[in-house]
Amino acid sequence: MLSRVLPNEDLSFFRPHEFIAREGERPDSLFQILEGWACRYRLLTDGRRQITALYLPGDYCEPQWALGRPPSQPVMAVTNVRAARLPCTLPSGANQQLFFKSLSDSCERQSNWLVTLGRRTALERLAHLLLELFERMRQAGLAYGQQCALPLTQMDIADITGLTPVHVNRTLQAMRNSGLVEFQSKWLRVADLVALREAAAIPAGDALV
Amino acid sequence: MLSRVLPNEDLSFFRPHEFIAREGERPDSLFQILEGWACRYRLLTDGRRQITALYLPGDYCEPQWALGRPPSQPVMAVTNVRAARLPCTLPSGANQQLFFKSLSDSCERQSNWLVTLGRRTALERLAHLLLELFERMRQAGLAYGQQCALPLTQMDIADITGLTPVHVNRTLQAMRNSGLVEFQSKWLRVADLVALREAAAIPAGDALV
DNA sequence: CGCTTTCTTGAAAGCGGTCAATCTAGGTGG
């Protein structure tokens, strides 16, 4: 599933909360996540945090670094992360295609998140998030039946969905109580994907990306 | 300022609210906006709308169409629009660079908007929007001193900022009353850029993009 | 000059936020 582009030798490891890239510092390589999760975020001066991207196994972090653009937001490991180091230059041929597909995918995902943050309720945001993460884990070959790992704290989830941890907690409980999802100790189980899609207010034809 | 890539012959014109691209329909060309504004948006089934991108003079609409990805969201003219038609294929050489820069710019802008929609208050969102639009108009050579055109209705602004038109109206009034901006009849005047940045809760080092 | 879109205003309600305390579980060291 998770296609490797480089030999096993060039690996990096990160611990939870360790920086993978710092704001403004030109990284000397970019990464393909092999194992674990990472995130990109921005902090406002008063401490408000918004997570703007999640990197799951298989994801590139970040193609645009190869375009000569230093990271404008820090990237940090959420869990233990194992990643392949790739040269920080634009590859040619098929790998170039891959890069641009990756860039354009993340653009698409962000665009969908704008809709969620701008117009969806708390419950819809959480449904959307769980759905998207399950789908991405499935595509990475990391879902088992209707279950997958989901190693985020409720605080992380709050900073993704633009809510407070307290409200995430309450809304998650409502979702559990209504039987929409099972989600505890970093493990997600989606009984009814269609119901979850509906709860997320995702129009019929829309892809999740 | 606004560098043209094609001869004058290949032009398209659109009226306000006219579709420039429809969801899922492969466009046969992509555009560089020469005059006027356009937007990309998504509609939820109950009518909620979120605008996910604005296209100002000089902007490409949309590089990723050339990557073989049909538009996942409709694009529509906000004002009268004059645009140059470009072949819907990946250019080579310098123009390719241009495309990817454009793609990566819009990615960056979206990422900043995630922060705004997720974590900023109504006043901060509006300040951020006005600031960004002024800056983009300035870079396009379309600002005159500290003023520029801003041809959006309060409803458009609401659908960009994830607010209701009513609240946009009230918040805009508050900003006018406090002397932060002058904005009426589609014309913006920013007396104090620094104050507006502060009102937008934009951390010191951050670029607007 | 009438029509339609846009802007403005008021009152009331609600969703999600804030503050603060308590409970739980995983990890550590003795």
Add this chain to the structure above:
DNA sequence: CCACCTAGATTGACCGCTTTCAAGAAAGCG
């Protein structure tokens, strides 16, 4: 093996920003 520690999850009470609903004023346009 258990006391302790700390991060994370949970709960309750209250607050307030933003929404909703409903009218009316203003402005743009044919």
